[in-house]
Amino acid sequence: MSSPRLNVTVPQMQILFKLQTLQFYFIALLGAFVPYPTSLHLSSLLRFGSKNYEFVVTILYRTVLKMDKFLIRKGSTKTSVNRKVDDIQGDSNRIRNSPRKRGPSGEGGAPKIRKQSGTTATKVDLKWRKLRGENFNCDYTVLYSPNAARTLLKSCEEELVYNTGDLAKVQIFGQFHNIPRKQVAFGDPGLSYRFSGVEVPARPWTPLMEGIKDRIQEVTGHTFNFVLVNRYKDGNDHMGEHRDDEKDLVREAPIVSLSLGQKRDFIFKHCDARGKNAKRAIDPVKLELEHGSLLMMNYPTNRYWYHSLPVRKKALGVRINMTFRSMVTSK
Ligand SMILES: O=C(O)CCC(=O)C(=O)O
Numbered sequence: 157m158s159s160p161r162l163n164v165t166v167p168q169m170q171i172l173f174k175l176q177t178l179q180f181y182f183i184a185l186l187g188a189f190v191p192y193p194t195s196l197h198l199s200s201l202l203r204f205g206s207k208n209y210e211f212v213v214t215i216l217y218r219t220v221l222k223m224d225k226f227l228i229r230k231g232s233t234k235t236s237v238n239r240k241v242d243d244i245q246g247d248s249n250r251i252r253n254s255p256r257k258r259g260p261s262g263e264g265g266a267p268k269i270r271k272q273s274g275t276t277a278t279k280v281d282l283k284w285r286k287l288r289g290e291n292f293n294c295d296y297t298v299l300y301s302p303n304a305a306r307t308l309l310k311s312c313e314e315e316l317v318y319n320t321g322d323l324a325k326v327q328i329f330g331q332f333h334n335i336p337r338k339q340v341a342f343g344d345p346g347l348s349y350r351f352s353g354v355e356v357p358a359r360p361w362t363p364l365m366e367g368i369k370d371r372i373q374e375v376t377g378h379t380f381n382f383v384l385v386n387r388y389k390d391g392n393d394h395m396g397e398h399r400d401d402e403k404d405l406v407r408e409a410p411i412v413s414l415s416l417g418q419k420r421d422f423i424f425k426h427c428d429a430r431g432k433n434a435k436r437a438i439d440p441v442k443l444e445l446e447h448g449s450l451l452m453m454n455y456p457t458n459r460y461w462y463h464s465l466p467v468r469k470k471a472l473g474v475r476i477n478m479t480f481r482s483m484v485t486s487k
């Protein structure tokens with residue numbers, strides 16, 4: 157079958173050509189500002205003929221994606237960490253912050269997620285921020301939506317019972333003091349955690365705690381056999397500078413910290429840059445840990461950097477933090 161012939165005059169052809177040029181710019185703009193593949197989908201609805209537009213849209217969108225790191229989005233989950241890490245970028249410490257690249261499970265890339273039981277992979281599209289510096293290696297993301305995190309916090313408030321008496325104390329220069337927060341630990345049978353002269357035995361996993369652990373294992377690609385839970389009733393409750401580098405912890409395993417509730421500052425200080433006798437000037441790393449966020453402290457961060465959750469009088473809400481850990485087992 158022969159295709160129908162169109163009798164088009166020269167002025168009509170000029171108009172057609174202008175229309176096509178306009179269409180090209182419109183689709184290019186679409187590609188620049190509407191997320192791919194939505195832009196691609198819209199562009200194909202508007203396209204009269206050429207497939208080249210798809211190519212233009214794709215290239216433009218990818219260019220914009222590459223520029224993404226220069227944009228500061230007000231109110232987005234990235235902003236607080238971005239701003240803080242941008243502050244850090246100029247200083248001697250050279251903390252670099254870039255979107256976490258896709259890669260194999262574990263160290264380095266964003267973990268590939270596989271559903272344990274089924275055949276189809278569950279794609280967890282988390283945006284990880286890489287925080288890097290001298291012997292500093294952390295990854296940060298927001299795991300739970302505000303609603304999901306609120307539900308989780310509510311369940312924790314209803315179900316968790318915290319340690320009291322001697323288990324709620326720390327030993328400092330031989331003296332026992334009440335810890336300025338509440339604490340409880342869960343873990344595999346027989347595990348306990350020793351720090352500041354106190355041994356915290358693990359309670360058996362409850363369905364709530366096991367559910368959270370499973371989710372964290374799924375998104376990080378690491379397994380954990382212990383979790384320390386800290387509850388801060390408000391900004392007066394805090395945690396002093398310390399490193400989680402005890403012998404009971406598997407040496408190179410990451411410690412993954414989940415935060416629920418009140419946003420709080422979290423400060424890292426390099427061991428050479430602490431106190432009056434500091435050997436070097438290294439700026440601290442300051443993060444704001446958001447409701448529902450995950451901070452992955454990778455090796456060797458905890459060998460070189462102390463961290464703390466300082467008092468913040470203006471912080472009025474409750475915060476619960478869970479640090480998932482891999483403890484050495486005797487077997
Ligand atoms: O509450 C926090 O974010 C800090 C927790 C912590 O450092 C720890 O449990 O060792």
Ligand SMILES: [Fe+2]
Pocket residue numbers: 398399400463
């Ligand atoms: Fe810690």
